[in-house]
Amino acid sequence: MTGNAATVLAGPPAATAVIAAAARQAATLERPPHLVIVRVGDDPASVSYVRGKAKKAGESGLRSTVHALPETTPSADLLALVASLNADPDVHGILVQLPLPPHIAEEPVLAAIDPDKDVDGLHPMNIGRLWSGRPTLAPCTPAGVMALLEHYGVPVAGRRAVIVGRSQLVGRPLAGLLLAADATVTVAHSRTRDLGAVTREADILVAAVGRAHLITPDMVKPAAVVIDVGINRVVGDDGKAHLTGDVHPDVAAVASALTPVPGGVGPMTVAQLMANTVQAARRQQSQTSGVTGDLVR
Numbered sequence: 001m002t003g004n005a006a007t008v009l010a011g012p013p014a015a016t017a018v019i020a021a022a023a024r025q026a027a028t029l030e031r032p033p034h035l036v037i038v039r040v041g042d043d044p045a046s047v048s049y050v051r052g053k054a055k056k057a058g059e060s061g062l063r064s065t066v067h068a069l070p071e072t073t074p075s076a077d078l079l080a081l082v083a084s085l086n087a088d089p090d091v092h093g094i095l096v097q098l099p100l101p102p103h104i105a106e107e108p109v110l111a112a113i114d115p116d117k118d119v120d121g122l123h124p125m126n127i128g129r130l131w132s133g134r135p136t137l138a139p140c141t142p143a144g145v146m147a148l149l150e151h152y153g154v155p156v157a158g159r160r161a162v163i164v165g166r167s168q169l170v171g172r173p174l175a176g177l178l179l180a181a182d183a184t185v186t187v188a189h190s191r192t193r194d195l196g197a198v199t200r201e202a203d204i205l206v207a208a209v210g211r212a213h214l215i216t217p218d219m220v221k222p223a224a225v226v227i228d229v230g231i232n233r234v235v236g237d238d239g240k241a242h243l244t245g246d247v248h249p250d251v252a253a254v255a256s257a258l259t260p261v262p263g264g265v266g267p268m269t270v271a272q273l274m275a276n277t278v279q280a281a282r283r284q285q286s287q288t289s290g291v292t293g294d295l296v297r
């Protein structure tokens with residue numbers, strides 16, 4: 001491909017800024033915010049992600065506790081643990097790592113978390129608040145995408161945003177956040193006809209499907225900003241497994257800016273979890289001290 005290479009929207013600098021702001025706020029609280037992460041089973045990626053979240057929490061001045069439960073844990077036992085964490089005033093944020101083992105339905109577990117401690121922003125109450133444009137705890141990856149766009153000064157208001165993918169974790173809540181930021185939002189998915197015609201309309205194109213290199217240069221409007229949320233583990237020509245995104249690398253010759261995989265949205269997910277935990281702790285500690293603490297976005 002020929003043409004100027006796109007600006008790289010690197011995650012780490014933006015993640016550092018989000019975490020630094022969260023750490024400053026954490027330092028003003030009576031007690032360090034306490035994040036509890038529950039992992040069920042030993043899926044290697046989940047083990048790695050949870051380890052990374054706990055490490056980042058420690059680096060950010062937060063406390064963290066990991067409950068690692070066996071793959072065979074009954075739903076009732078997981079729900080009982082969530083109930084105990086809800087009731088514990090020393091727990092400010094609760095996250096149940098996804099995916100859960102097949103025998104455990106995710107929705108009842110996510111709905112069992114106290115909405116005020118739901119630092120994943122996946123509780124129906126928080127999803128409803130997001131879609132009604134009210135301050136809330138927002139899902140970490142979508143909120144991380146918005147923070148990345150803000151960090152690099154990407155204009156959103158009035159722009160055409162196209163999201164490819166409609167997952168509960170990313171596509172759907174990100175559509176709500178982009179709408180709240182006054183973008184004109186389209187959500188494409190597996191039943192969308194002529195996907196390329198839709199993606200070429202985007203000033204801001206977000207790929208959040210989980211299909212390696214789905215988005216090719218012909219699907220991108222020249223000078224569009226492309227956000228790659230994909231996390232695909234593929235075997236390269238060298239026979240080794242490596243991580244790649246939903247966006248083909250050649251898109252860099254068409255886009256004006258592009259997030260790398262790895263090193264783009266992923267670190268923002270973790271950074272936003274720190275920010276959400278501090279936000280939840282601030283609100284809970286202000287409530288116990290009698291001052292009304294509104295959620296801040």
Ligand SMILES: Nc1nc2c(c(=O)[nH]1)N[C@@H](CN(C=O)c1ccc(C(=O)N[C@@H](CCC(=O)O)C(=O)O)cc1)CN2
Pocket residue numbers: 048049050095096097098099120140141169231243261262263264265266267268269270
């Ligand atoms: N309860 C939740 N479960 C899951 C979530 C979530 O937000 N809440 N998100 C994903 C996975 N995820 C966090 O859990 C996550 C994915 C990727 C990264 C990240 O930093 N990736 C690095 C590369 C790391 C690697 O080599 O694998 C990057 O992109 O640079 C962090 C967190 C599913 N589950």
